[in-house]
Amino acid sequence: MSSSIATKTGDKGQTGLVGGVRVSKSSLRVETYGTVDELNSFLGMARSICEHAEVREFTLSIQKELFVLGAELATPGALKPEQARITQEMVDRLTNEVHRIEAMDGILADWSIPGEIPAAAAFDVARTVCRRAERSAVRLSESGEEVSPTAIVYLNRLSDLVWLFSRLVELKAGANATLRDEQHRGPKWSRAW
Secondary structure, eight states: OOOOSOOOTTTTSEEEOTTSOEEETTSHHHHHHHHHHHHHHHHHHHHHHOOOHHHHHHHHHHHHHHHHHHHHHTSOSSOOTTSOOOOHHHHHHHHHHHHHHHTSTTOOOSOBOSOSSHHHHHHHHHHHHHHHHHHHHHHHHHTTOOOOHHHHHHHHHHHHHHHHHHHHHHHHHTOOOBTTSGGGSOOOOOTTO
């Protein structure tokens, strides 16, 4: 008989970190890597409905890196030399993509209203989850736990890039989501209302 994912080891509200340490499922470390897992799922949803091939491909590569980040955050204490980790090269790749998209003609550099098209809206949701993961990682670090500064920078840069992915797919679809545009200023209510 094959093994089941229902191990029952977490039935009392505890889970295992990398290395076998058992902690409460409500611990800040679990909350942090759990939010990274949530981010990965939202990025997968966004990728599944995105028609822009380059954005889809780049998103998939980010999802793979988020598994590395999740494992890093699930490891208490210092990582062993052989363990995969978020690197400065990964951060630089995100930064370069941010600069590449920012330089495109027509990319919105203003506040935006999520929801013009499904793929952009999904990336906007992913961006907010990314910001929450970043806040959680900062809290974990400030609590005295070891968190790589590069991991926090990665999440910060990623949220910028995911916001730009939303704007790019809107641009390619001919959608306008700017907050300051006349069409988004809100309804002009009649007196009867």
